[in-house]
Amino acid sequence: MKDYKTKINELKERWLMMAKELNFEIITPYVLSHNEKSVECFAFLPHFGSINGMILSIVFPPDYETSNEISEICRNTGKYCSFINYETYINSNRQKFCETLIDWGYFGKLKDRPSCFDEFVVAQ
Numbered sequence: 001m002k003d004y005k006t007k008i009n010e011l012k013e014r015w016l017m018m019a020k021e022l023n024f025e026i027i028t029p030y031v032l033s034h035n036e037k038s039v040e041c042f043a044f045l046p047h048f049g050s051i052n053g054m055i056l057s058i059v060f061p062p063d064y065e066t067s068n069e070i071s072e073i074c075r076n077t078g079k080y081c082s083f084i085n086y087e088t089y090i091n092s093n094r095q096k097f098c099e100t101l102i103d104w105g106y107f108g109k110l111k112d113r114p115s116c117f118d119e120f121v122v123a124q
Contacts, residue, residue: 004060008042011058011090015043018097022114024048030055034073041070042084047108048101049080059083080104 002010012028019026030044032055046053057070066083074081082104089096098116106113 007060007086007090008058011086012042014090014092015056018094021094022097022101022116023112024101024114025108028056032070032073032077032079034076037069037073039067039069039073045104047106047112048104049082049107050078050105051107052078052080053107054080054082054104057081057083058086060086 015026015028024045025047026043026045028043030041032039032041032044041055042058043056044053045056048054055070055074057067059066064083064085071081073079094116098114098119101114102117106117
């Protein structure tokens, strides 16, 4: 059985690979700070979720435990927060990542928007 750190590193590589393929910015890992509180998060997507970007944190079965601290700091800094299931994304394909990004919403410059936004709309 893989340990927590190995799983996080594998998922990080998966997200970095998809970011390169779909042409979106991701910062992983990311330290989220507000006032005197800081917490390390899985990732920050500066152009998704809100005009202030979004934080990704990972949840694992069977508890799918989320962090109140991350949620609170996101609320206080105007960032969107998503707790994503490790098992959903470790083997997900390009389409799943595109659907997720579209669902979160893109808030960057239109010219820099991932092409899958256009592909997904045409495909429907």
